[in-house]
Amino acid sequence: MGERACVVAGAGAWSFYLATGAWVGQENRRFGGAERLGFYSGRQIHGALPRIRHVVGSVPLTPEEAAGRTLGTDPVQRLVGEALAAALHDGMASPRVAVVLLSPADDPDTLTMEPLAHDGDAAWTMFQRVVDVDRLRAASSTADLGAG
Amino acid sequence: MxxxxxxxxxxxxxxxxxxxxxxxxxxxxxxxxxxxxxxxxxxxxxxxxxxxxxxxxxxxxxxxxxxxxxxxxxxxxxxxxxxxxxxxxxxxxxxxxxxxxxxxxxxxxxxxxxxxxxxxxxxxxxxxxxxxxxxxxxxxxxxxxxxxxxxxxxxxxxxxxxxxxxxxxxxxMYKGERVPTDRVRRRLIALAGLLELADHEFMSVRVEHGDSAGMLDDAHAGGFDVAGVGAWAEEYVGDEAGSEPAAWAAALRGVLGELGATDPGEATSLLGAWADRGSELALTVRATRPWATASYVADLALREALGEDYLTRRGARQDGAS
The missing domain is CATH 3.30.460.10 (Beta Polymerase, domain 2)
Known part of the structure; x- marks a missing residue:
């Protein structure tokens, strides 16, 4: 069985990923066992499928947590702290969040594809959908992905 | 035997x-x-x-x-x-x-x-x-x-x-003859979380009571306090005085303490050739990380200035660290 990507919906998630190499959102979020994340917003699935490298299921979204982790000595926790700092800067206000560290957009580990446009009446997803990576990369629009 | x-x-x-x-x-x-x-x-x-x-x-x-x-x-x-x-x-x-x-x-x-x-x-x-x-x-x-x-x-x-x-x-865990059950372990972990929250709450109470000197302040023990570290970082990158968030200054203060700097002069000397490049570094870093605080930029400069010594002096394990 090939790899699967969990395509998450959210207006700011794509730009946040490009800026930080991370996804920050609802604590204890599950991604259906997918190895990669994709991003859906603006009626398209964006053209990068980064690998999920590290997940922190629940962490306080506070300046203390961001600063403490970012200025620590553990390189992974440092990235988590940077993601928290960026989320706070963007105005995210949940008491606790999940942080997912992803392969950066320019990393060879990140698969790229042509963005997939969505022409349906309703949003392709309001939350998230798990799709085979091969199907995503072979599709020319979301219509080729079927019901998922 | x-x-x-x-x-x-x-x-x-x-x-x-x-x-x-x-x-x-x-x-x-x-x-x-x-x-x-x-x-x-x-x-x-x-x-x-x-x-x-x-x-x-x-x-x-x-x-x-x-x-x-x-x-x-x-x-x-x-x-x-x-x-x-x-x-x-x-x-x-x-x-x-x-x-x-x-x-x-x-x-x-x-x-x-x-x-x-x-x-x-x-x-x-x-x-x-x-x-x-x-x-x-x-x-x-x-x-x-x-x-x-x-x-x-x-x-x-x-x-x-x-x-x-x-x-x-x-x-x-160790003195009884019975091996603790998962439920007992879980309750102990929950208690640790409870006490950690109590610790944080006591600190908040201190601050609200106006006892800010009691919180992370050891100027009297030879260190420089959170406000002093914040001011040092602000000056280093050229930020407005009083703009540095206390949480970041406190974290940087921990870093400087581990590196052995107990006053602004010692902190600056750690920066070596990077001592005069704070503004330039902040400009570059903030182009892609607009959230970068003065403390964050100062920490980056310390990492650059000290190289591998940065982690060694902080007592970090070197394997996998970067």
Whole structure:
């Protein structure tokens, strides 16, 4: 069985990923066992499928947590702290969040594809959908992905 | 094994009896020296306890099996490091840092392990700062230890609540005959989280009460306080005075303490060739990381200036660190 990507919906998630190499959102979020994340917003699935490298299921979204982790000595926790700092800067206000560290957009580990446009009446997803990576990369629009 | 253990026990008991007076002298010197320094630094709320390892405790540890028919310690008289120990209890976790900085300045620190960092950061549990240290040669002379055993000394620094949890969970986990169930372990972890929250709440109460000097402030112990570090970072990158968030300044203060900088001059000298490049670095970093605080930029500069030494001096493991 090939790899699967969990395509998450959210207006700011794509730009946040490009800026930080991370996804920050609802604590204890599950991604259906997918190895990669994709991003859906603006009626398209964006053209990068980064690998999920590290997940922190629940962490306080506070300046203390961001600063403490970012200025620590553990390189992974440092990235988590940077993601928290960026989320706070963007105005995210949940008491606790999940942080997912992803392969950066320019990393060879990140698969790229042509963005997939969505022409349906309703949003392709309001939350998230798990799709085979091969199907995503072979599709020319979301219509080729079927019901998922 | 039984006979071998008895023989070893007899030999080690004789060794202990011969050296225990010297070990007690080391303990007494530590109590006077560290206790005096704590008092002199005005860390009045810190409570010092010392002890020399008891005979039975030493013999039990020194004759421990390795599980393969041998002994865990080939030469326990040189391998054990806890003949003399001290524990410094402070009111809150934020008070650990001032004592730690004092210890680092007074002694030759051979090892420092932050037990908080050695476990899953997401799971509440045991928290304590452990040092393995020795007296400085010049202090050994002054303290009359020239002919006493040159043994390392273990020092733990932890808050009252951290200590309460550690002591109570130790009784449950290790002193009973029954193996704790998963449910018992889970409840202990929950209690650790409860006490951690209580610690944070006490700190908030302190601040609301106006006792900001009590929080992470050891200027009186020779360090520079959170506000001072914030001002130093702001000046370094050219930010407006008073703009640096306290949380970031506090974190940077911890970094500088680990690197051995106790005043702005020492902090600046750590930056070496990067000392005059703060504004330029901030501009570059903030182009892609607009959230970058002055403390973050200063930390980046310290990493660049010190290279590998940055992590070494902070006591971090090098494997996989970057």
């Amino acid at each position: 039984g006979t071998a253990r008895e023989q070893r026990r007899e030999e080690l008991a004789a060794w202990y009896d011969e050296h225990v007076d010297g070990l007690r002298r080391v303990e007494a010197a530590l109590r006077d020296h560290l206790g005096g320094a704590i008092t002199a630094a005005g860390l009045d709320d810190a409570r010092l306890e010392t002890r020399t390892k008891a005979r039975e405790s030493f013999l039990a540890k020194a004759t421990k099996s390795d599980g393969r028919g041998g002994f865990k310690y080939a030469d326990p008289t040189s391998q054990l490091t806890d003949f003399v120990g001290a524990r410094v209890l402070v009111p809150l976790s934020a008070d650990v840092a001032p004592v730690a900085r004092l210890v680092q300045r007074l002694y030759l620190v051979e090892e420092m392990s932050d037990q908080r960092a050695d476990q899953l950061l997401d799971v509440p549990g045991y928290q304590s700062l452990h040092f393995l240290l020795r007296f400085r040669p010049e202090d050994r002379e002054v303290l009359g230890l020239a002919d006493a055993p040159d043994v390392p000394v273990e020092v733990q620094v932890r808050s009252i609540l951290q200590h309460a949890w550690a002591a109570l969970q130790h009784d449950v």
